[in-house]
Amino acid sequence: MSALDSMYVEALDIFETGGTLGVSKDSLDSLPKLKITSENFVDCSGETIVCSVCLQDIQVGETARSLPYCRHVFHLTCIDNWLLRHGSCPLCRRDV
Numbered sequence: 001m002s003a004l005d006s007m008y009v010e011a012l013d014i015f016e017t018g019g020t021l022g023v024s025k026d027s028l029d030s031l032p033k034l035k036i037t038s039e040n041f042v043d044c045s046g047e048t049i050v051c052s053v054c055l056q057d058i059q060v061g062e063t064a065r066s067l068p069y070c071r072h073v074f075h076l077t078c079i080d081n082w083l084l085r086h087g088s089c090p091l092c093r094r095d096v
């Protein structure tokens, strides 16, 4: 096992035992999912939605997640990985 591998394992242990920083997989599953279509891929000001985690535009046909309190929208996989570690919105830092 390389040094990198063991660091990764240790980081995972922190997620499992810490529990205060990120949200659980169960609470992730309860957050609303959004299928991006030609109707909702722009926000209310007509701008395409940019995922603030990976800084890419969210494309039609992709699955996104919109956070229930602030309504910010991110790629499903990006926001899930983020929330597991941080538990708050990457844009406005509101708790989820």
Ligand SMILES: [Zn+2]
Pocket (backbone or CB within 6 Å): 051, 052, 053, 054, 055, 056, 074, 075, 078
């Ligand atoms: Zn993304």
Ligand SMILES: [Zn+2]
Pocket (backbone or CB within 6 Å): 067, 070, 071, 072, 089, 090, 091, 092, 093, 094
């Ligand atoms: Zn937000």
